[in-house]
Amino acid sequence: MNAAPLSSLPTPCLLLDEARMRRNVARMAGHVHGLGPALRPHVKTGKSIPIALAMCGGAPGPITVSTLAEAEACFAAGFRDVLYAVGLPPNKLPAVQALRARGCDLIVLVDNVDAARAIAACRTAIPTLLEIDSDDHRAGVRPGAAELLAIAAVLRDGAELRGVLTHAGGSYDCRTAAELTAMAAQERAAVVAAAERLRAAGHRCPVVSIGSTPTATFARDLRGVTEVRVGVYVFMDLVMAGLGVCSxxxxxxxxxxxxxxxxxxxxxxxxxxxxxxxxxxxxxxxxxxxxxxxxxxxxxxxxxxxxxxxxxxxxxxxxxxxxxxxxxxxxxxxxxxxxxxxxxxxxxxxxxxxxxxxxxxxxxxxxxxxxxx
Ligand SMILES: Cc1ncc(COP(=O)(O)O)c(C=O)c1O
Known part of the structure; x- marks a missing residue:
């Protein structure tokens, strides 16, 4: 496409400053890798293959998706290692199984025994993360809850417990750098505690996954965490600027x-x-x-x-x-x-x-x- 002036576009329309996007991607990658974990960018913000590729450094890598439609589109574009990070209801299992049968290493998420039972009943060792509630914000089980071990026990027979995941969405309600730093520490502490509890009960728990753009930005110590999922950092916005996450x-x-x-x-x-x-x-x-x-x-x-x-x-x-x-x-x-x-x-x-x-x-x-x- 030849470069065209803005005046040639129909309005309203969406503009993306590619240089700023690439700068945001590079800054977050440097920060997270500097603390140790791998990056598993969340493609739900961009929902676009060129953006997903840019978030992965130019070639398909591990990604997080928020819909099976994103998983399909990314798989078609060459992404294999895909985490579907919304709790899985049984009615989506056929689509999950079909994608996995075609070669996509699709990982799913649960936070209750019923969903875990449906996954285990497939008997196809679907890799599953257990969602941990680190901030009373949304879904997940608390690291000390009885359900944690109950869900893991169900998954052991027929599925594969791949690890634990949390998303400290409560970070969007923080107002100061001190609150954000504390929320980042709380997010890490909760998910690491859950992983340790599972291991102590005899489960393998190789993946310890955290992520929100505010907590990732303010994290200073990610020991025990294996991967960070971040999404909105790719574009940033006025909420992030208001939180002091970006300018x-x-x-x-x-x-x-x-x-x-x-x-x-x-x-x-x-x-x-x-x-x-x-x-x-x-x-x-x-x-x-x-x-x-x-x-x-x-x-x-x-x-x-x-x-x-x-x-x-x-x-x-x-x-x-x-x-x-x-x-x-x-x-x-x-x-x-x-x-x-x-x-x-x-x-x-x-x-x-x-x-x-x-x-x-x-x-x-x-x-x-x-x-x-
Ligand atoms: C499960 C999960 N992980 C990671 C993220 C990424 O959060 P953010 O867009 O703040 O980076 C989200 C965002 O909603 C999410 O739902």
Missing amino acids: LDDLALSVLVSVIGHQRDKHWLVTDGGWMALSRDRGTSGHVHDRAYGLVCDASGRPLGDLVVAQTNQEHGLIARADGAPFDLNRFPVGTLLRVLPIHACATAAQHEGYHVLHGDAVSAWWPRCRGW
Whole structure:
């Protein structure tokens, strides 16, 4: 594809600054490898083969997926070592078995005896991780819970207990570097304790898997951990910037929108970038800098002070100053192109079919996203 100017794109559309993405990938790889574990990037943020390859250093490597559709797409592109990191219900077992029969080393996840029984009943030694709850955030069993050993005992007969996994999603609710550092230590301590308990009971537990972008970034000691799963670091977003995980200059994703009108008495610019293009994520609502539905930049990606997308309808975005104060609307005539930095990159990217890949201000490629479950 020949490089094309931004003005040739339909709006709204998704832009990806490839240089920033590669810088984010290299920084996280250096940090994690420096602490010892392997990286098993989570491809759920990008859901795109060129991005998955970039996260693995250029060639297929171990990855994490959030849907079997991602597993299928990545397997077709040459990835073999794939962890499906959402608890497995029995109705997905036929699809898991089919992928494994075709040569994909698909690993699955459970946190209850019922799901473990269904996997064990297949009698095909499906490699299975046991999900540990390290922060009371979502799923998983506590490292000291009776279920831990009960699930392992069920898996022993018919499946293969590959190890333990946790995701400290509670890190997104931290507010200070000290809290994030403590959450990273808590994540490691919980999963290592679970692994030790399983080993003491006679189980093999080769894999000890952790990961969220905030905890991985703030981790200082990963002894006992074998792999780190990180996803949103590839693009970064305003939630990560608000947590101090990155700076605004690291944000690789933006949504290109056009000004379609003005509401002068209300001090609003009206654009064609509503929630269909941005998502409705309000992840910065508790932050010092609440960016509403996104921070507004000029067409080159430079933030325009504190202009934010203050409100969204399906296909309309209303841009205002974060404090509601007047600003010079005449600087933005109808047709002006603006870029909106995402609150939560995974949610914003999910609204689009693919990425217009940017080098500087020119578009050099189109990378499709994988969809569905
Ligand atoms: C199981 C699991 N592992 C890893 C991740 C990666 O987290 P992050 O996007 O913060 O890097 C997620 C994200 O939701 C997840 O659900």
